[in-house]
Amino acid sequence: MISAILVFNNHGKPRLVRFYQRLAEEVQQQIIRETFHLVLKRDDHICNFLECGSLFGGPDYKLIYRHYATLYFVFCVDSSESELGILDLIQVFVETLDKCFENVCELDLIFHMDKVHYILQEVVIGGMVLETNMNEIVAQAEAQSKLEKTEGGLSAAPSRAVSAVKNINLPEIPRNINIGDINIKVPNLSQFV
């Protein structure tokens, strides 16, 4: 079982937080902070597994993480999951994001947290892996966005124009969206079918 999926950037700012066991918000933030400090200490060429001990209640839990450019993807899993399997899964997840957002970068995750959640829901539900086939995940995610579009979406056309108007007053808007490509090249590990 996966007990949590955390995505945060190099400064520890959470970009996606998904706990599969109920924890109070303060505890969640505490775990995010501690996890961040744990992975930050580690440089990129050492292994991707971390025994987090008491952090998640028990020695059975492990942190398995990957670091892409500005983002850390951390999965906290128990011993029923295969370590390398989860590493592959993180890769699948990131590649799926890449497909859905077309060259994903941190800003996509920042501004579309809801969409990232929806995509994640096609990969993992309730702490269990639902689908590992990337094409299937992308297909389901897109089918649902299409359905959303036919309904007119949450923010229909006018609000886009409005948000442009609203933005006039803001001093600085990040023009440079591309904070850095997520490096998705990983040697050694083969893909799932």
Added chain:
Amino acid sequence: MALKMVKGSIDRMFDKNLQDLVRGIRNHKEDEAKYISQCIDEIKQELKQDNIAVKANAVCKLTYLQMLGYDISWAAFNIIEVMSASKFTFKRIGYLAASQCFHEGTDVIMLTTNQIRKDLSSPNQYDTGVALTGLSCFVTPDLARDLANDIMTLMSHTKPYIRKKAVLIMYKVFLKYPESLRPAFPRLKEKLEDPDPGVQSAAVNVICELARRNPKNYLSLAPLFFKLMTSSTNNWVLIKIIKLFGALTPLEPRLGKKLIEPLTNLIHSTSAMSLLYECVNTVILCVQKLRILIEDSDQNLKYLGLLAMSKILKTHPKSVQSHKDLILQCLDDKDESIRLRALDLLYGMVSKKNLMEIVKKLMIHVDKAEGTTYRDELLTKIIDICSQSNYQYITNFEWYISILVELTRLEGTRHGHLIAAQMLDVAIRVKAIRKFAVSQMAMLLDNAHLIASNTQRNGICEVLYAAAWICGEFSEHLEEANQTLEAMLRPKVTTLPGHIQAVYVQNMVKLYASILQQKEQSGEKEAAQEITQLMIERLPQFVQSADLEVQERASCILQLIKYIQKLQIKEVPVAEEVIALFAGELNPVAPKAQKKVPVPEGLDLDAWINEPPSDSESEDEKPKTIFHDEEQRPSRHKQPEIDEEELARRREARKQEQANNPFYIKSSPSPQKRYQDTPGVEHIPVVQIDLSVPLKVPGMPMSDQYVKLEEERRHKQKLEKDKKKKKQKKEKRGKHHRHNSLHTESEEDIAPAHHVDIITEEMPENALPSDEDDKDPNDPYKALDIDLDKPLADSEKLPVQRHRNAENLKSPDSEAPLAEKKSKKPKKKEKKHKEKERDKGKKKEKEKKVVEEEEEKKVILQDMRSKSSKHKKKKHKKEKEEKSKDKKKSKKKHHHSEEEATESVQNGTLDDEPLPVSSSALATLTYDIQGNLQNDSQVTVSVIFENKSTSFLKSMELNVLDSLNTKMLRPEGSSVHDGIPVPFQLPPGMTSFVSLICACSVDGGGTSSCCLGNDEGSTHEKLDFKLHFSCASYLITTPCYSDAFAKLLESGDLHMSSIKVDGISISFQHLLAKICFHHHFSVVERVDSCASMYSRSIQGHHVCLLVKKGENSVSVDGKCSDSTLLSNLLDEMKETLSTC
């Protein structure tokens, strides 16, 4: 209206959406919290609007804020509103928010049941999908119970997308509502062969999760998984299956062999490293392959290689030990994860031979280690390694003590108490080392200022606790006790934590006592008085301690010593008496000892000592017996008497206390003045700092010396041995010559340095070894330990949505789960119980074949009886919902001696032995009738024969006459009049049994006459007996849940009948137990002196009882789908009850 709509949408245009919120937060970096609280206010406004789009937008923003750590549970109701929107867009937002913040404590969650059910059955697969996804995160026991059936239906949905989600969510449902596992399992199993690989994968996933916790229940699925493993191409599924097999193989060793081939194929064919690793991990014998992994430059593989090694270590320590070099090398790795793994491995690799070497290496790492966490980890590992299996690998305890002392140099470690515990343990349990230990501890005390330099953050000062205690307790070994005592009395000590000071105070008296004795014996009166004076001077500093424990001990002791001083002045020898205070040795007691004290025979911990007061009894009612009368009066009068005396005394005491308490401000003249008065304070400036002490604690890095000494010693030992052997060889000459010359130093050859007697920790007498110590009774997965192969019972159907009638509505929802919990436990227990019984039965059979002696045979028979009494006890306990291990104990005891067994049979008030039906000088027959679970119209009759004669009983034959409603099932071809040969001969004194299967109608009791013929050459005896089939033998104890019970009663197609029995004196509890036992019922619910009970006949008739106890009577109302059965049953029950 139209205007309002337009206005609404214009308003909406200026609402922030999620992107605006994010942008805003990014632009308010300095006052983020303020900005967000502003936004939350806006969101609250938005939530108040009617427009669902606005609400959804607000909820979406809340979800973002939740990620930042804001509690959004206040919006739970709005989230539900958004969840129930008709548009998928909004619904999805609602469910996402719910999945992030709903939990079992969210009270509005029960409002969602119907909405979720509606979404689950929506024609749009994505509505269903979203509902399932949400449910997977916030399913509660209530939701699980109410929706289990709907989700199970979805497992057969036409869309694989829904099927796979439904399958996965079933696991969550099982966790919250374990009763659903059995009914849903067949379908889950079916999904393993689903045409869609995704669904298949989901099913594998769920079964793996289930099997991981309770593998034995899933052994029967092994062939299916085997097929999947050879056919599937999905790596993810393969990994899961291989992991599952890893859990199953220990239970079924044959599986291992079968797996080798497909696994080797996979290892050779797969390109996926993850799969390869799992294969290797499961096969686990490929240590050499693992070495390749560890030596790999890829850190991930290195880590996993080490991980797998530790698994192999458990089974094949030898094969791992040969890679010691590699593992020690990993200790130098820059990666902490890898270092920790390597450390873990070392634990299992030490031997007597290499322990010192490994620990030395670790000590070097301790010195080099940077982070405190890693250093602490090292420290614990060193201690773990050395102390494992009762210091098995330590040959030289002087070395170990010096290692411990060296470890005290670590500053800022959290594990001071660990070191302290080790010091105490070694000093107490290894008598030979005490002298050495005491000398080392005295040194520690002397250098306490180095250790305790920064007490606030310094956990290491804990070792002083151990040091003080050891020096005090074993003060006879102390060479310079005076010096140590002085060290303990230093003012600096008062900066130590309270509990350590307390130990100091207590142990300085021990020291003092031994010094006093020493001085008196040598006649140095002045020196003795000096030491007393020293104590009197220094002790007050502890009397002032803020720590109560220290204060109390110190003031006690100060008084004692003042008294001693008086005696000393009168030249009375006191040492003997003082030392008598601490006479006797303290023995180590095992931590589990208390738990293991056996419950004395005949003590029932669950029984009331006095009958619980009934509600009807009013308080001023006179006690009924004279005994009570006498007892109570004096005690009532006593109360005020004590009070007056006591009060006066206490008042006095309180005044005294207030006067002595420096913190009691009221009546004390001036705290400052008092402060000056106290003698201890004067000494503060006179702290003598022993400048002669070098900065390094002297003699500390000694462990190395001991390593050398030990090596020399071993060498010598070896030489000596060799010499001896040579001598022997000379004497023997001959063949053994070559063999001996190849002598290698093996484990056993290393004898400990001096005779070391490791005292084992004390355990109470008769303590029973039990392996249940480690089991956590609160494990949520325990509830899923359910026998899945047993056929489904009617009562196990999943609750289906139905229209509730008024009666149902009355009972509050919260009651249902409570009652459920009640019934959960018994069910489990019973199953276990049955299994045990079955096992026992098998054992018995075996025993019978083997055992020859007469006595033991009797035990078997008695054991059988006592088992039935145990059966009884279990039921009894069940109602109380209390676990008690004593049944287990009593069971074991029965094996011990015959006497005990019979005794317990007599003691147990509720014993029910198999009915002896017929006996003669030759043999006794007993029988027992039980319903057959597999076939609903059969019962099994076990006839037990006991040979009482002195000769063999040969060629026995059973003739059974069928009655109207009972017929014996005979082997095909034999007629009604043929006898059945009994398939064994019975040696004298032996007992054995035959099982007959009878078909019967269940209307009621019946009898069947049998006769046993016995031809034995000369004698021919006939033994007639009747089998009385009581109704109870057709009933199978079936647990029932109160809601199912209620439904059953509602259904209205039950016949009703009732009885009343007067003159019942036993307690209600007892009564219920009796009914449970004799008539195979289970208690559904019990309220005060009223209980509902349930049972099921082998033909599936439900029997419900309502038992009410009046003052002296019991009334039983029964409802049953078969009226004859009910009336017969009640007749029988009447009989049982009237004997109470």
